[in-house]
Amino acid sequence: MTVDTAEPVIPTRRRARYWLFGLLLLAGAGGLLWGSRGLAHLALWRGREAARNHDWRTAESWLAEAQSWHPLGGESTFAWARLNRRLGRIDVMSSALQDAADAGFSPRKLQREVWLAEAQSGRMQSLDAKLGNLLVAGEDLPAICEAYVLGCLLNYRLNDALRLLDLWQADFPDDPQPHYLRGRLIEHSTDFEGAANEYRRAVELASGHGAATYNLGRALLALQNTKEALRAYEQATPILYAPQPGLVGQAHCLRLLGRLDEARSRLDEALASPADDPEVAWRLAGEPVDAAASRVPAEYGHVELAAENYPEAEKWLRQALEADPHGWRNRYSLATALRQQGKTEEAAAHSERVEATKQALAECDRLIVKLRKVPDDVEARFTLGRTFLQHVSEKQGVVWLRSVLDHDPQHQPTHRLLADFYRDHADENPEFAALADYHRRQLQADQEPQDVTEDE
Structure with missing residues (x-):
C-alpha cells in the first residue's frame, strides 16, 4: 500500500479562514487582539491585492471574508461591489452598492461605480460626460480607464480607446492591464503578431494574468503557431477564473495537431468540472459570453468531425446550436456531418442559413471599416x-x-x-x-x- 504524502488541497475560501484564524491566535498570544475590524482590514487588503493581480478566485474569498468580519463603514462592501462589477455580475454589484450606501459609504464613489458599470457594458453617456473631470481629479484612474476602454471596445471607438490606453500606460507603466487591453484592441485590426506581443508584455508584468495568457494562445493560433498556442493554453488553465476556457483551447490545438484522443480527454475534463457561472468564466477569459454554453459541445463536435465519426459529430453540434443558434461555424460543420450521412435536405437548409449569415457579415466588415473613418x-x-x-x-x-x-x-x-x-x-x-x-x-x-x- 502506498502512502500519499502530498499536502491536502484546501479550498481558497477555507484557506483564507485558516490564515485569519492563525493570525488571530498569534495576535492573542502576543497580547495584541486585533478584533474583527483589524481582521476585516487585513482581508480587504489581501482581496484588493489579489484583484490587482487578476487572481479572481482568491479576491472573491478574501473580500467575502472582509464583509463577514466588519463592514468598515461600507468600505468592505464597496470592494465586494467593485469586484462583482469587474466579474460582470451587475445584479450582485447593485445590491452591494446599496448595502455600502446604507453603511454610510461615500455617495460620490458609489455614483462613480455606477458610471463605470454602465461604461463597461457599452453605455458610455455618463462616463463620457464626466471623464475629463475624473481624469483631472486623478483618483482611481486604473478603474476608470479600464471601464472606459472596455466600453470603447464594445462600441468600436478604437481611437478613443487607444488615446486613453496611452495615458494609462504612461502613468502606470507596471500595470499589465493596459497591455492586455491593447492586445484585445489590436486583434480587432487582425494584427495578431502585435497582439501577441502585448499579451506577452502583460504576462511579464503579472505572471498570474490568466486572461492575457489565454489570449496569447488565441493570437498564436491565428498565427498558425499551434504548438506554442497549446503551451499558452496549458499555462492559462490553472490561473483562469475557471479552467473550462483553457481546456477547450487545449482541445482545439490538439485537434489541429491530429491528437484527437488527447483532445477528447481535455473536453471530458471540461465536462466533468463545469464552471459555476459559464458566462463569467468566458468573459474573464476575454471571450464573448453569448456562446459560453456552446463552447464545449462545439469543440467536441469538431473533434468527432475530424475523426470522421459523423453521428457523434452531429450529436455534439446539435447541442452547440441549441445553446447558441447564431453559431454559424457550428451550423456549417453540422451541415457537413449531415451531408456525410446522406441527410442532404436538412444539410442544405443549414447551408442556406450559413450563406445568408456570411453575406450579412461581409456587409458588417465593410461597415466596420467605414466606422474607423467615420465613427x-x-x-x-x-x-x-x-x-x-x-x-x-x-x-x-x-x-x-x-x-x-x-x-x-x-x-x-x-x-x-x-x-x-x-x-x-x-x-x-x-x-x-x-x-x-x-x-x-x-x-x-x-x-x-x-x-x-x-x-x-
Whole structure:
C-alpha cells in the first residue's frame, strides 16, 4: 500500500479562514487582539491585492471574508461591489452598492461605480460626460480607464480607446492591464503578431494574468503557431477564473495537431468540472459570453468531425446550436456531418442559413471599416446592430443599437427595433418589459412597433 504524502488541497475560501484564524491566535498570544475590524482590514487588503493581480478566485474569498468580519463603514462592501462589477455580475454589484450606501459609504464613489458599470457594458453617456473631470481629479484612474476602454471596445471607438490606453500606460507603466487591453484592441485590426506581443508584455508584468495568457494562445493560433498556442493554453488553465476556457483551447490545438484522443480527454475534463457561472468564466477569459454554453459541445463536435465519426459529430453540434443558434461555424460543420450521412435536405437548409449569415457579415466588415473613418455614422451603426441582432449575437446587437441612440437619441428605426426586441424577450429579464415600454414611448405618433426583419 502506498502512502500519499502530498499536502491536502484546501479550498481558497477555507484557506483564507485558516490564515485569519492563525493570525488571530498569534495576535492573542502576543497580547495584541486585533478584533474583527483589524481582521476585516487585513482581508480587504489581501482581496484588493489579489484583484490587482487578476487572481479572481482568491479576491472573491478574501473580500467575502472582509464583509463577514466588519463592514468598515461600507468600505468592505464597496470592494465586494467593485469586484462583482469587474466579474460582470451587475445584479450582485447593485445590491452591494446599496448595502455600502446604507453603511454610510461615500455617495460620490458609489455614483462613480455606477458610471463605470454602465461604461463597461457599452453605455458610455455618463462616463463620457464626466471623464475629463475624473481624469483631472486623478483618483482611481486604473478603474476608470479600464471601464472606459472596455466600453470603447464594445462600441468600436478604437481611437478613443487607444488615446486613453496611452495615458494609462504612461502613468502606470507596471500595470499589465493596459497591455492586455491593447492586445484585445489590436486583434480587432487582425494584427495578431502585435497582439501577441502585448499579451506577452502583460504576462511579464503579472505572471498570474490568466486572461492575457489565454489570449496569447488565441493570437498564436491565428498565427498558425499551434504548438506554442497549446503551451499558452496549458499555462492559462490553472490561473483562469475557471479552467473550462483553457481546456477547450487545449482541445482545439490538439485537434489541429491530429491528437484527437488527447483532445477528447481535455473536453471530458471540461465536462466533468463545469464552471459555476459559464458566462463569467468566458468573459474573464476575454471571450464573448453569448456562446459560453456552446463552447464545449462545439469543440467536441469538431473533434468527432475530424475523426470522421459523423453521428457523434452531429450529436455534439446539435447541442452547440441549441445553446447558441447564431453559431454559424457550428451550423456549417453540422451541415457537413449531415451531408456525410446522406441527410442532404436538412444539410442544405443549414447551408442556406450559413450563406445568408456570411453575406450579412461581409456587409458588417465593410461597415466596420467605414466606422474607423467615420465613427459617427448612425446608419452604419444601425445596420450593424440589426445584423448582429439577427445573425451573430443579440447582446452585441443591442450594444450597437444603443450606440446609435448615443449619436441620435430620436432615431426612430432603432427605438422601434429595440421595442420589438425587448417585448419579444420580456420573459428573459424582469427589466425588459419596462425597456420595451420606454422605447415604444420614444416613437413618434405615426411610428408603431413592428418586427424589423429585413434590411430597410
